[in-house]
Amino acid sequence: MTPAARVEAAIVLLDEIIAAAVGGGAAADTLIQRYFKTRRYAGSKDRRAVRDLVYHVIRALGERPENGRAAMIGYARAEAPDLLALFGTDPRGPVAVVAGEPAAALGLAPEWLIAKFAAEYADAETLLAALAERAPLDLRVNRLKTTRSAVLPLIPGAVPTVHAQDGLRMVEALNVEDLPVYADGRVEVQDEGSQLIAAACSAQPEMTVVDLCAGAGGKTLALAADMENRGRLIACDADRSRLSRLGPRAARAGAANIETRLLDPGREADALGDLLGAADVVLIDAPCSGTGTWRRNPEARWRLTPQRFARLTALQAHLADLGARLLKPGGRLVYAVCSLLPEEGRLQAEALSKAHPDLALDGGGAQILRPDRDETDGFFIAGYEKSC
Numbered sequence: 001m002t003p004a005a006r007v008e009a010a011i012v013l014l015d016e017i018i019a020a021a022v023g024g025g026a027a028a029d030t031l032i033q034r035y036f037k038t039r040r041y042a043g044s045k046d047r048r049a050v051r052d053l054v055y056h057v058i059r060a061l062g063e064r065p066e067n068g069r070a071a072m073i074g075y076a077r078a079e080a081p082d083l084l085a086l087f088g089t090d091p092r093g094p095v096a097v098v099a100g101e102p103a104a105a106l107g108l109a110p111e112w113l114i115a116k117f118a119a120e121y122a123d124a125e126t127l128l129a130a131l132a133e134r135a136p137l138d139l140r141v142n143r144l145k146t147t148r149s150a151v152l153p154l155i156p157g158a159v160p161t162v163h164a165q166d167g168l169r170m171v172e173a174l175n176v177e178d179l180p181v182y183a184d185g186r187v188e189v190q191d192e193g194s195q196l197i198a199a200a201c202s203a204q205p206e207m208t209v210v211d212l213c214a215g216a217g218g219k220t221l222a223l224a225a226d227m228e229n230r231g232r233l234i235a236c237d238a239d240r241s242r243l244s245r246l247g248p249r250a251a252r253a254g255a256a257n258i259e260t261r262l263l264d265p266g267r268e269a270d271a272l273g274d275l276l277g278a279a280d281v282v283l284i285d286a287p288c289s290g291t292g293t294w295r296r297n298p299e300a301r302w303r304l305t306p307q308r309f310a311r312l313t314a315l316q317a318h319l320a321d322l323g324a325r326l327l328k329p330g331g332r333l334v335y336a337v338c339s340l341l342p343e344e345g346r347l348q349a350e351a352l353s354k355a356h357p358d359l360a361l362d363g364g365g366a367q368i369l370r371p372d373r374d375e376t377d378g379f380f381i382a383g384y385e386k387s388c
């Protein structure tokens with residue numbers, strides 16, 4: 001592909017990503033993969049160049065742009081004038097820019113979200129800038145199969161993570177999924193912050209542990225390792241397709257004590273009657289806006305609307321309350337979100353304490369993980385003990 005053709009491809013992809021942000025379509029990564037599946041003429045260098053350009057543009061623009069062309073013109077004008085010079089030079093590239101054409105403005109996030117960050121964090125700009133960076137790749141060593149020290153020499157470019165005891169951070173680029181240690185389930189891809197959430201549950205062998213929003217089981221697998229495959233680990237979710245991905249992952253990881261339960265949204269308790277007041281540990285890794293994961297999914301900034309945000313916070317409160325009802329006396333509850341907004345974290349934790357006076361927040365209180373300070377994705381984590 002010529003340089004101008006790569007710019008045109010990036011514009012087409014940005015159009016698709018913007019449309020998906022409006023209509024709840026696929027993630028940018030998926031759209032990029034699909035795009036190249038049907039364009040075999042694009043070589044690996046072209047693919048990488050187009051992908052990198054698309055992500056540079058997404059990261060640079062806070063508000064959702066009108067369209068891909070406006071996004072590219074705004075980005076190129078401010079950050080890459082050499083790209084602007086390619087417009088109108090090649091029939092396979094973008095046509096020349098005309099006077100007065102719309103151009104997107106650079107920014108860290110949509111204005112309404114910047115205002116929310118600014119109301120909560122004195123250093124909101126630093127935090128938002130850190131969320132616009134690229135995230136490192138972390139692995140979790142699967143203690144059901146091996147140890148961190150045994151695996152470390154087998155992965156070039158990996159170093160132990162600072163906080164998580166089973167974590168490795170890739171400091172050199174490597175296609176981890178091609179490694180034998182990945183193929184046979186000795187390591188999983190998991191951000192260090194997610195590993196710390198599972199660790200905050202203090203799950204032990206022989207316990208009854210409920211992972212209420214298990215998704216495809218990222219944290220469930222870490223809990224199974226903490227439980228040494230002994231006891232009951234009930235992985236629940238309202239999304240059938242996510243939950244169905246847990247089985248093959250558990251098989252690869254050698255996790256053998258997991259039961260799955262599909263929940264009916266709004267009627268989740270119907271499938272959990274036998275577990276009310278019966279769990280030693282409940283993890284609520286609640287569905288959220290994902291503001292803490294913008295480093296990995298920068299287009300998520302363009303997806304969120306005040307209406308969607310309000311629906312999420314209502315769902316979080318509902319699931320937190322349900323989780324509290326599953327705990328047995330003396331049990332432990334962990335409420336977590338991959339968001340740094342107080343409505344999804346601090347205020348939910350306060351409401352939970354108020355609604356359930358028998359839950360006592362951990363001695364250290366709730367914890368916030370930040371990319372600029374902790375070098376993890378952004379998370380809110382609150383751990384509670386239920387009185388006996």
Ligand SMILES: C[S@@+](CC[C@H](N)C(=O)[O-])C[C@H]1O[C@@H](n2cnc3c(N)ncnc32)[C@H](O)[C@@H]1O
Pocket residue numbers: 194212213214215216217218219220236237238239242263264265266268285286287288315319338
């Ligand atoms: C943050 S994600 C969970 C990620 C997962 N724990 C992991 O470690 O990979 C939140 C999950 O909540 C699920 N969810 C949404 N509504 C739900 C509901 N009403 N009951 C249970 N789970 C729900 C979503 O399908 C999603 O998988």
